Ligand SMILES: Cc1ncc(C[n+]2csc(CCOP(=O)(O)OP(=O)(O)O)c2C)c(N)n1
């Protein structure tokens with residue numbers, strides 16, 4: 001059944017594992033991904049999972065790319081088809097010339113295959129039944145066995161996978177032996193009965209470097225630890241829960257008082273998101289660094305409190321790991337669809353500071369930075385991640401920290417200043433940057449106390465319904481927001497290899513696919529400057545980029561073009577200038593998608609050269 | 616409403632407490648509530664309790680939701696930080712504040728609408744969690760600030776000022792707090808300062824969630840006949856189970872009560888609650904008995920007041936969370952940031 005033009009590629013392909021949720025395949029699949037990395041070849045794995053605990057289909061996609069492209073590519077070169085439920089779909093999704101690996105214990109009719117692919121059968125169930133009696137073992141070792149088979153098929157080093165098993169089960173020798181044995185069974189079978197290697201192979205390289213492999217949520221939790229957060233109120237919601245799990249587990253490690261065993265942090269699982277943000281605001285009002293992690297539905301519930309925190313000028317950090325919404329189902333899929341809900345969250349004239357990390361490294365650095373910004377600006381700061389970045393491990397720069405850095409606690413009026421008679425007006429713009437001074441409860445016995453409320457007050461926090469006081473306050477808040485422009489991380493520009501009239505703006509997890517799309521376009525002679533936006537409010541550089549280009553594509557992962565709307569609104573941009581490139585089916589945006597959309601749009605405009613890119 | 620500034624008449628012989636403060640040092644801005652509103656009497660009782668206990672005003676954080684009742688923290692303890700938060704959500708804000716600094720006293724002030732209607736979820740969970748706070752509900756059976764709609768504590772069958780009968784069952788916040796694990800539960804009446812002040816004092820010295828449900832008539836919208844929250848109705852149906860006196864460790868202990876009529880309870884911080892029994896069979900250390908008593912008496916149309924329940928060995932949220940003794944908001948960078956060495960070690964594990 002082998003077709004003539006099988007895909008041939010070294011260190012550059014996509015393998016997808018089709019599994020059943022809860023079958024224990026995740027750790028075997030990860031073993032495979034790590035083995036590729038240990039051979040010095042970058043991988044970008046992604047989980048595609050249902051909103052369910054057991055029994056439904058899941059996929060694990062491993063993109064192998066020596067060139068280092070970490071975004072989703074689109075397409076599939078090899079399918080490990082372990083789930084009969086999704087067989088037809090999985091077979092159909094293979095690229096022509098691709099490879100289908102399956103459990104050949106039960107014979108399959110020819111109609112179940114395709115004649116333009118290579119079929120590789122290994123009788124995994126039969127082998128397992130022969131080897132093991134315990135049903136759970138049969139299931140688990142079947143997974144390890146197919147990894148062994150892959151090691152042989154892709155011409156990988158057996159010792160690398162073996163060493164990973166030894167690392168993983170260190171100290172548990174029987175487990176090591178059993179796993180290595182299963183790995184070996186799969187490997188030996190392929191070597192004995194199948195032609196190998198196939199056209200896809202892994203060759204040792206040196207392209208991983210010192211990079212680390214971690215998911216964005218773990219990095220956000222670590223960022224909160226390094227950022228000095230001591231209080232979190234939270235409510236479970238996929239895909240954000242693991243931010244809190246990461247925070248608490250790193251805290252147990254780094255924030256347990258060595259003498260007393262007491263915790264230097266407090267994590268409270270709230271009764272809902274209203275309570276979790278309420279706790280954060282109460283703690284931050286009282287001078288602790290506090291945060292919560294949530295996703296779209298939680299953002300919706302927190303709206304009233306965001307407005308209060310904005311007007312009462314309370315620092316709070318919110319990690320929003322975006323997902324498809326609402327209800328269950330799409331929620332285990334990725335999207336960037338909370339941008340507007342966060343930017344203008346709440347009633348009244350509110351606008352909020354947003355940070356857009358692109359990968360786990362920035363989840364860590366922006367996560368830690370968010371606490372400084374929140375204290376400096378005395379306002380909620382949102383870190384917008386998404387399911388793709390948050391829940392998938394990804395290669396990124398190793399984390400770093402400057403030990404001379406001190407937390408910026410912002411404008412806090414101290415006991416000494418109050419004692420010396422310094423004038424304290426809680427909402428007074430003393431420095432002209434819109435940021436007032438605040439006092440923490442308990443600072444001074446007789447000075448500096450004030451009553452915190454929404455907007456009905458004067459600059460000295462005294463009750464006032466006067467229009468002039470309200471206007472003073474709103475103008476100061478506007479100045480404060482302008483100050484924020486230059487405090488959020490600057491955008492990142494990638495200039496095309498030649499001067500061009502075309503630009504593309506994007507943010508967050510779109511970044512790796514955008515980078516690769518630019519390269520694909522360049523290869524076709526299409527030049528596009530790209531700008532990655534890292535924060536909101538938008539700084540002048542972003543508006544300048546738009547001004548400098550005739551046409552700007554806004555590439556994002558939602559249906560309504562939320563970043564585009566925000567740019568138009570904030571920069572008073574002519575909408576015709578900004579072209580939507582939108583991906584919102586719940587899967588991560590791919591390089592092929594972006595490049596073909598841009599190429600199509602430019603060919604419609606009869607821009608030459610107009611060679612179309614493969615999609 | 617009046618914008619008259621408070622007269623700064625301080626007579627030289629105004630009594631001072633151990634800190635050298637007069638009662639005036641515990642007052643706040645001038646009240647803008649209706650003349651005769653029960654809530655103002657509660658503010659005065661809070662001032663008295665804090666004065667009596669020699670509390671440093673800046674060591675108190677006062678938090679509230681939204682309502683006439685929730686406005687009152689502006690009218691007492693002017694040297695304390697206050698937070699008029701959002702409707703029904705004071706408990707979570709207070710919880711967060713308490714997490715940040717375990718060394719302040721937390722005083723939550725709320726209304727029956729704020730706590731029993733929109734905020735019943737947060738009310739319940741703050742009690743469950745063991746937040747160390749004094750939580751005062753100024754209970755008038757209506758929404759004062761939005762002009763007299765029934766709240767969820769209004770009795771079934773009671774009549775609104777406009778003549779509407781309430782057909783929904785009432786929520787008894789004291790009974791609910793008992794069931795949810797509050798460790799100090801009392802009920803009182805804004806018009807009975809002698810009963811209320813010691814109950815607030817006992818609550819402020821309690822280590823755990825202390826709820827005081829204070830019946831506090833709304834003279835503008837719920838003081839008519841047919842209301843079960845009017846001054847007259849509450850006076851006529853008030854059945855106190857005990858009278859409390861709070862004695863600090865430093866005070867000489869003297870009592871003139873006959874033996875058997877007095878119960879002495881020592882709280883976690885050494886303060887002593889002297890309970891003069893009015894109902895000899897009532898046992899304030901019996902949580903289930905207290906719930907039953909409230910329900911039986913409510914069925915008879917009585918309003919049970921006094922210290923309903925106290926657990927003198929209560930533990931608070933911080934002991935459940937095992938947090939460090941130093942307030943979290945005072946931990947310096949060195950205690951919080953693991954630094955670059957730890958990060959390098961972590962990087963090595965992530966390769
Ligand atoms: C989210 C929200 N909904 C409605 C309101 C309007 N509102 C203000 S006070 C109040 C009721 C207050 O009743 P209660 O807590 O009993 O206080 P009282 O005025 O009786 O002391 C309502 C419904 C609001 N402020 N916020």
Ligand code: SF4
Nearest residue numbers: 649652683759833834
């Ligand atoms: S409306 Fe009622 S509750 Fe509000 S201030 Fe007036 S009397 Fe008090």
Ligand SMILES: [Mg+2]
Nearest residue numbers: 726727728757
């Ligand atoms: Mg009320």
